[in-house]
Amino acid sequence: MSTANWESNKEIQYFREYLRIPSVHPNPNYEPCVEFLKRQAKDLDLPIKVYHPLNVENPVVVLTWEGLEKTLPSVLLNSHMDVVPVFPENWTHSPFGAEIDEEGRIFARGSQDMKCVGMQYLAAIRALKKSGLRCKRTIHISFVPDEELGGFKGMAYFVTSKEFKSLNIGFSLDEGIASPTSEFPVFYAERTVKRVIFKISGSAGHGLLLMPNTAGEKLSYLTNKMMEFRAGQVKRLRDNPELQIGDVTTINLTTVNGGVQSNVVPPLLTVCFDIRLSLDIDVEEFEANLAKWCEEAGGGIELGFNASLRKGHIPPTVTNESNLFWVAFKRATDELGLLTKLQVFPGGTDSRYIRHAGIPALGFSPMNNTPVLLHDHDEFLHADTYLRGVEIYQKIIVNLANV
Incomplete structure (x- = not known):
């Protein structure tokens, strides 16, 4: 035409x-x-x-x-x-x-x-x-x-x-x-969208010290856990050509906020992950794992989610x-x-x-x-x-x- x-x-x-x-x-x-x-x-x-x-x-x-x-x-x-x-x-x-x-x-x-x-x-x-x-x-x-x-x-x-x-x-x-x-x-x-927010509290003070239980250490632990899970999903998608992106869970760190100045260890860091849970993931079990990781990181972490239509x-x-x-x-x-x-x-x-x-x-x-x-x-x-x-x-x- x-x-x-x-x-x-x-x-x-x-x-x-x-x-x-x-x-x-x-x-x-x-x-x-x-x-x-x-x-x-x-x-x-x-x-x-x-x-x-x-x-x-x-x-x-x-x-x-x-x-x-x-x-x-x-x-x-x-x-x-x-x-x-x-x-x-x-x-x-x-x-x-x-x-x-x-x-x-x-x-x-x-x-x-x-x-x-x-x-x-x-x-x-x-x-x-x-x-x-x-x-x-x-x-x-x-x-x-x-x-x-x-x-x-x-x-x-x-x-x-x-x-x-x-x-x-x-x-x-x-x-x-x-x-x-x-x-x-x-x-x-x-997939079920979960925007997960971690509000991480920790020891605050001068940047020249090695204080225990800082927000940065907890952030590192949580980030590593999330990225390990993400790497597993990347591998699933790479190894199985039959899978589409909608068949796996995607996890992406989207925002990090906090800090006072470069030589001050902050009392609070906030990090957000955009997560799309595939249908083979039990939603409540996944949320329970997040709570477990918060405790393993040292506690003092408030875990929040976007409003969901339903639990599963x-x-x-x-x-x-x-x-x-x-x-x-x-x-x-x-x-x-x-x-x-x-x-x-x-x-x-x-x-x-x-x-x-x-x-x-x-x-x-x-x-x-x-x-x-x-x-x-x-x-x-x-x-x-x-x-x-x-x-x-x-x-x-x-x-x-x-x-």
């Missing part, structure tokens, strides 16, 4: 218009997204509702295509409106220009993560409605805020609301990741014949001849809130043979890949909504 043909394609035009809305952190303004989606709803002849589960600055937009059997649990097609910050000096195209080059690459923040998916949902439904098709199940298409900062102002609140419960969701699709190969990753679970892992989505939605999804990808691979998502998405609410969810973005550029400079998606994704979603949506 030529550049002129890509630029004149209606769905590509809508996609580029959405990409040009700079709903970017740290202070995203979602109102232009809401107004754009209202115009989309009008074009699609679909009812639209705007909810404010937390506050007016963080709206949740839901378009609804009613099914023929309204009592059946519905299907949710979820995406987020917000995008991560950009550093324009490192881009060769305007980050919010949605420019198409001669190869058909559309450059913009959000082209992969994940304004593409939200617009592909709508494009697929536009094509299905035009064909005259009606589905058994109701389909809700949601556009939520704040996912890039953890979803605490968006999906986390929305799933607990009476408005969400009234949607009667039985299954959800959400974002995946681009694939540089012909394979399409399908994500059925996520959020149960993965079942991917066997007992889950009719999984069967419908897999049948669609098989009939399309797509090479798929089940994986654990390495980061965090809004799917964790959906699964925590007891609703099965899969992460899937139809972007194969595409470099992984989410959060990167010069993020792009090829126009043909985008349009092929629309066709893929048509098949998937029909299967899910008629199971």
Whole structure:
């Protein structure tokens, strides 16, 4: 397809218009997204509702295509409106220009993560409605805020609301990741995020002394323990080519704070580790080990964690014949001849809130043979890949909504 043909394609035009809305952190303004989606709803002849589960600055937009059997649990097609910050000096195209080059690459923040998916949902439904098709199940298409900062102002609140419960969701699709190969990753679970903070107290005094029980000694002990565990996970990943990053536990030291001046031994050091626990790790047992290491280090250490949804892992989505939605999804990808691979998502998405609410969810973005550029400079998606994704979603949506 030529550049002129890509630029004149209606769905590509809508996609580029959405990409040009700079709903970017740290202070995203979602109102232009809401107004754009209202115009989309009008074009699609679909009812639209705007909810404010937390506050007016963080709206949740839901378009609804009613099914023929309204009592059946519905299907949710979820995406987020917000995008991560950009550093324009490192881009060769305007980050919010949605420019198409001669190869058909559309450059913009959000082209992969994940304004593409939200617009592909709508494009697929536009094509299905035009064909005259009606589905058994109701389909809700949601556009939520704040996912890039953890979803605490968006999906986390929305799933607990009476408005969400009234949607009667039985299954959800959400974002995946681009694939540089012909394979399409399908994500059925996520690792458990543990941001661990050690507040380490110890003997303080002059730097010329060799005092016992200093915060620095305790920090060294804890760091060594954490890095030993990390090295074991690196070895697992290196030795088994079948494993993906989501199959192992990642541990990274992210911040160290403390100290008074260069010749004073400090009374307190604070260190933070970003930890993503793989599904084969017992969460409570891991936390108990951390507490044990604190005692072995000499005591006087306060151990803190980020707020978790639950004590253990959020149960993965079942991917066997007992889950009719999984069967419908897999049948669609098989009939399309797509090479798929089940994986654990390495980061965090809004799917964790959906699964925590007891609703099965899969992460899937139809972007194969595409470099992984989410959060990167010069993020792009090829126009043909985008349009092929629309066709893929048509098949998937029909299967899910008629199971």
